[in-house]
Amino acid sequence: MPATPTVEEIEAAQFTGAPLADGQSALTVRVQVLLDRAGISPGIIDGYKGAMSESAIRAYEHREGLIVDGLLDEEVWIGLGGSMATGITMTYVITHEDTQITPDLPDDYARKAQLDWLGFEHVAEGIAERFHMDEDFLRDLNPDATFTQGEAITVVDPGPSLEEEVARIEISERRLRAYDGQGGVVASYPVAVGSRTLPSPSGLHRVDAVAVEPNYTYRPDVNFQQDDNTEPLILPPGPNGPVGLVWIDLSKPTYGIHGTASPAKLYEEASHGCVRMTNWDARELAHMVDTGIEVEFVE
The missing domain is CATH 2.40.440.10 (L,D-transpeptidase catalytic domain-like)
Incomplete structure (x- = not known):
């Protein structure tokens, strides 16, 4: 099984004319983050070429008036600012709030109804959602992390939330x-x-x-x-x-x-x-x- 892309590989990844690789790749991480920043959500950012990533590329192509085929090409790459983009990843320090979890949630609805809050079961789960990441990808990107308060970890930076008026x-x-x-x-x-x-x-x-x-x-x-x-x-x-x-x-x-x-x-x-x-x-x-x-x- 291929190794998870490193931070250095993600920051350096460039489009060379070839399609996105099958499986997980640094270039796919980069493209997913840039799509997210452009207002075209890829769903979870995990570095895998899959149906959600393809649908996001198609959505971007449709919005920008490009040929809609769901494939990464030069026009999509340039439009996303692929070569110029920086800070695809960043360092995040885990806060006290991040550690407030609800472990071992029951599956049964009657037991869930007795609780006050259906929170994240793991610290990594909550941080992954904060940065639009797959939890497994977050863990693989930080193989030595303990996910405790004060620890510095690596996450992707999907950019700020949109602030538009939807009609x-x-x-x-x-x-x-x-x-x-x-x-x-x-x-x-x-x-x-x-x-x-x-x-x-x-x-x-x-x-x-x-x-x-x-x-x-x-x-x-x-x-x-x-x-x-x-x-x-x-x-x-x-x-x-x-x-x-x-x-x-x-x-x-x-x-x-x-x-x-x-x-x-x-x-x-x-x-x-x-x-x-x-x-x-x-x-x-x-x-x-x-x-x-x-x-x-x-x-």
Whole structure:
């Protein structure tokens, strides 16, 4: 199995005309970070060429009016400022807040409902989400780290959160596109949507409410049944709750746009009909939308 790219390799990686390598590579890390900085989320930054990275390149090409093929080429590389970009990685010192975790979360919803907060189970998990990284990649990048308060570790720098005003949302091809009032794409995010048995909505809807760090009302008679839990429950908020750190309520009853406890599985699993995002993407979007804006599901 190839070794995890080093900081030096990531900072030095350049496009030479060849496609992104299969598996994990320093160049893919660099491209994922630059896409994220450009408002085109690759989902988790892990250095792997995969479906989410390809969809992000396609989204960038579409926004910039380039040939849409999902492949890294000279136009994409130059547009992202690939050769000139610096500080793809940086040093981060672990804080006391980072160490406030909720270890050994139960799977059972009834037991979760007895807690006050569904937090991160590991320090590395929370730091990985802060910097849009896959937890395993973070650990591999810091093989000797103990992830304790005061320790300096290496992370990627995805740049600051966007601060735009979103006027309309469109969801298609497992991407959520956020448009400004002039029709320009200000952000694009990978999403999980429903399956054939539990499909997402279709057509036009609107945002009815936006909640950050929401609790979750479990209603097995309306949505789905988890294990043997047949009665309604209220689960506390937290990044490892069923809807993660955000709930954007849609005008179609019981449906919304929300976060996830498992960002690495975003493209592996269908949702129960809602639109599922990484927690960091959902939080960014939540601060750019307002009630009443249009949400269109395009088939």
